[in-house]
Amino acid sequence: MNSFGYEIWLAMVTCFAAVFTQNILLTTFLGMCPFTSVSREVKTAAGLGGAVVFVMTCTTAINYWAYKLLIYLDLEFFRFILFIIIIAAFVQFVEMVIDRYSPKLYQSLGIFLPLITVNCAILGASLFMVIREYHFIQTIGYGFGAGLGWMLAILAMAGIRTRLNESRVPEGLRGPGITLIIAGLMALAFIGFTGVLS
Amino acid sequence: MRVLLKIFEKISPIFEEGGKLAAIKPLYEAIENFCFAPSAKARCAPFSRDPLDIKRYMTMVIIGLLPCVVASLYFFGLRVIPMIIVSYMTGGTVEVVFSIIRKEPIAEGFLVTGLIFPLILPPATPLWMVALGCAFGVFVGKEVFGGTGRNLFNPAIVGRCFLVLAYPAVMSSSWVKPGHGITGRLLEYVSSANIEAITSATPLVEAKHGLEDMSHMFMGLDISGCLGETSALMILCGGIFLLLTKVANWRTVVSILGSAVIFEAILHRVNPEQFAPGMWHLFAGGLMFGAFFMATDPVSSPSTNEGKWMYGILIGVIVILIRNFSGYVEGMMFAILLGNIAAPIIDEMVFSVRLRLLKNE
Numbered sequence: 001m002n003s004f005g006y007e008i009w010l011a012m013v014t015c016f017a018a019v020f021t022q023n024i025l026l027t028t029f030l031g032m033c034p035f036t037s038v039s040r041e042v043k044t045a046a047g048l049g050g051a052v053v054f055v056m057t058c059t060t061a062i063n064y065w066a067y068k069l070l071i072y073l074d075l076e077f078f079r080f081i082l083f084i085i086i087i088a089a090f091v092q093f094v095e096m097v098i099d100r101y102s103p104k105l106y107q108s109l110g111i112f113l114p115l116i117t118v119n120c121a122i123l124g125a126s127l128f129m130v131i132r133e134y135h136f137i138q139t140i141g142y143g144f145g146a147g148l149g150w151m152l153a154i155l156a157m158a159g160i161r162t163r164l165n166e167s168r169v170p171e172g173l174r175g176p177g178i179t180l181i182i183a184g185l186m187a188l189a190f191i192g193f194t195g196v197l198s
Numbered sequence: 199m200r201v202l203l204k205i206f207e208k209i210s211p212i213f214e215e216g217g218k219l220a221a222i223k224p225l226y227e228a229i230e231n232f233c234f235a236p237s238a239k240a241r242c243a244p245f246s247r248d249p250l251d252i253k254r255y256m257t258m259v260i261i262g263l264l265p266c267v268v269a270s271l272y273f274f275g276l277r278v279i280p281m282i283i284v285s286y287m288t289g290g291t292v293e294v295v296f297s298i299i300r301k302e303p304i305a306e307g308f309l310v311t312g313l314i315f316p317l318i319l320p321p322a323t324p325l326w327m328v329a330l331g332c333a334f335g336v337f338v339g340k341e342v343f344g345g346t347g348r349n350l351f352n353p354a355i356v357g358r359c360f361l362v363l364a365y366p367a368v369m370s371s372s373w374v375k376p377g378h379g380i381t382g383r384l385l386e387y388v389s390s391a392n393i394e395a396i397t398s399a400t401p402l403v404e405a406k407h408g409l410e411d412m413s414h415m416f417m418g419l420d421i422s423g424c425l426g427e428t429s430a431l432m433i434l435c436g437g438i439f440l441l442l443t444k445v446a447n448w449r450t451v452v453s454i455l456g457s458a459v460i461f462e463a464i465l466h467r468v469n470p471e472q473f474a475p476g477m478w479h480l481f482a483g484g485l486m487f488g489a490f491f492m493a494t495d496p497v498s499s500p501s502t503n504e505g506k507w508m509y510g511i512l513i514g515v516i517v518i519l520i521r522n523f524s525g526y527v528e529g530m531m532f533a534i535l536l537g538n539i540a541a542p543i544i545d546e547m548v549f550s551v552r553l554r555l556l557k558n559e
Contacts, residue, residue: 042546159543160350167348181342185351186539188359192516192532195525 011141014134017197018145024121024128025153026187031121035154036179038112045158048112049151053144055094055116056125059087060143063126064136083126091117121150157182224297224304252346256306258445262436263313263491266426269418273376274321278425281316281328288329289315289336296341307346311336314491315354317426318484318531319361320372327365331357351538352498355531362531373400373422401482402527415481427487430480437490446494449503453510454489454517455480461518473522484530485517498538502548509544513537 024030031052038048063083070076095113099106116122125146129139160182169178213223270278293308315332335357340349362369400423401415415421418429427433440446463476479485493499493513500509513533520529 042543156539156543159541159546160539162546163350163542164343167344167350169342169344173342178342181338182350185338185356185535188356188363189532189535189539191363192520192526192529192536193524196519196523 007135007137010135011137013141013197014138015141015145015148018142019149019152020190020193021196022146023149023153023190023193024124024146025150026183026190028124029187030124031119031150032183034115034119035150035157035183036176038115039154039157039161039179042155042158042162044112045154046151047108048115049147049154051112051116052119052121052150053147055087055091055113056122056147056150057140057143058094059083059090059122060125060129060139060146061136062086062090064129064134064139067130079127079130080123083123087122087126088117121146153186156186222298224302225294227303253306255445256309258440258443259310259491260313262440262445263310263317263426265432265435266317266429266487267313269429269432270317270321270425273418273428274374274425275377277321278316280325281319281323281425282313284325284328285316285332286312289332292333292336292341296345300345302345305346307340308336311340311353314426315357318354318358318424318487318492320369320423321374321425322372323361324368324372327361327368331361333357334360347497349497350542352492352495352534355492355534355538358531359535376418376420376422376428400527402521412478412481415478424484424487427484430486433486433490437486440490440494446490447496447499447506449506450494450499450510451489453507454493454514455486457511457514458485458517459514461515462522465518465522479518479521483521483528488530488534489513493534493537498541500541500545500548502545505541505544505548508548509537509541512540512544 018024022028025032025035034048039045063086066082066086067076067079070078070082091113095106098113125143128146129142132142134142157179161179164178173181210226212219213226214220219226267278267282289308289312293304297304312332315335316328319328319331335353335355338360339351339353339356340346343349401421416430418431421428437446437451441448441451459476459480461476462473462479465473466475474482489510493510500506513536516533516536517529520526520532526532
């Protein structure tokens with residue numbers, strides 16, 4: 001029981017570190033494409049962020065066991081392909097389930113679910129999970145935290161961009177240009193967390 | 199004075215449209231406004247009779263900063279003056295170039311950034327770094343977003359963050375031992391030549407070996423640190439002036455200082471060996487300076503009152519987190535930058551909650 005409690009504590013620490021210290025978007029710059037293109041409105045950003053949290057938590061958990069299987073078969077080099085297939089299959093499966101049982105949610109998520117399949121942050125989280133040798137509960141904490149960190153970053157960006165509508169950004173920088181500059185400044189701020197709980 | 203006025207009248211047509219120097223009209227206007235009240239009159243409605251325009255606003259902040267400038271002169275010597283001049287010159291150049299390109303009058307917002315920026319730097323920072331940081335801060339932190347009143351981040355903070363990350367070694371070793379006695383270092387020019395002056399760690403750095411006396415830290419006596427941040431007393435003088443004139447919002451200040459002290463006090467209660475007392479952290483480093491002069495920037499902080507509370511608590515908690523747990527000893531600038539990042543979404547949340555409440559009524 002005691003060691004289980006320790007595992008939970010470790011998972012929480014990993015989760016916190018994944019949100020702030022090793023924010024997957026602002027320190028490793030994964031998942032930039034949806035970050036720049038879908039951050040125009042707060043509502044859509046929140047939808048996409050929520051979907052990423054859900055998919056990331058589930059796929060890292062599934063990939064944990066898939067990787068165990070690969071180790072057993074001595075096929076570790078196969079992990080990239082297997083992870084991608086699992087992520088794609090999982091997203092498709094979730095999409096079908098949601099479409100069948102809750103058309104309303106399906107409508108509101110819309111294009112975001114299939115978009116997530118090609119989000120490199122999802123694959124990145126699974127690979128980090130392997131590299132950093134997390135245990136299972138820790139993996140769940142990491143997947144959730146990485147997703148949450150991504151969601152917070154895109155929400156902040158969406159808020160900034162709605163305010164940006166009123167400002168006069170030089171013409172050549174409008175759109176992706178200024179978004180990348182803001183992302184850089186955000187990363188600048190997140191460097192302050194270096195070393196917290198890692 | 200009359201001679202000057204005549205000169206202005208004489209040369210003004212050159213800067214009008216079609217004149218020879220029409221391109222640098224903003225520069226002319228700025229100088230004219232600086233010398234006299236602007237001669238231009240409002241031609242159409244709406245007319246506002248409020249005397250508190252941007253210019254007054256900025257003047258208030260500068261008056262509030264004066265005690266800190268005086269304190270930094272006393273503690274760290276005459277080198278403060280060239281630092282301020284360099285900061286004004288480089289930042290001003292960027293500002294002037296942009297307003298010439300945009301064909302608009304020069305905004306007064308820069309007057310504050312140019313004064314705050316040197317005040318948050320270590321006293322022995324090389325002058326070229328002052329110039330670089332200020333230019334970067336004004337360019338990337340403000341002008342790219344559309345100039346004064348439209349910046350999302352505090353330009354001075356952006357410039358300092360850039361310097362800390364680009365030149366970590368210089369920025370963490372440029373501390374100067376403050377002067378004492380009647381004249382302090384008032385008659386001294388500290389440069390990298392007299393090395394003995396330049397090896398004095400800030401209280402936050404020394405906290406690992408032992409805590410500095412709190413009354414010393416309140417007055418700023420014998421305390422090393424950035425130019426403007428060492429004397430809590432002087433910051434309070436200027437800060438309370440800003441609160442009384444309502445230029446700085448008290449909600450932001452109270453929530454930052456309050457949340458930081460309470461959070462640190464809780465940590466201290468849990469483990470007194472590892473964490474310093476709450477009040478100690480209040481006087482250490484840039485917490486007070488940042489809370490009074492930088493986080494209260496009306497443009498980059500949330501515009502709603504509820505939002506200001508949340509923004510302040512966010513900054514206060516993050517400062518203590520970074521100071522105690524991360525690799526950096528001082529977290530105020532990162533915390534304010536993070537607060538600036540979160541400010542728009544905090545406002546957005548407050549608005550949506552308000553709308554929902556209105557709908558329910």
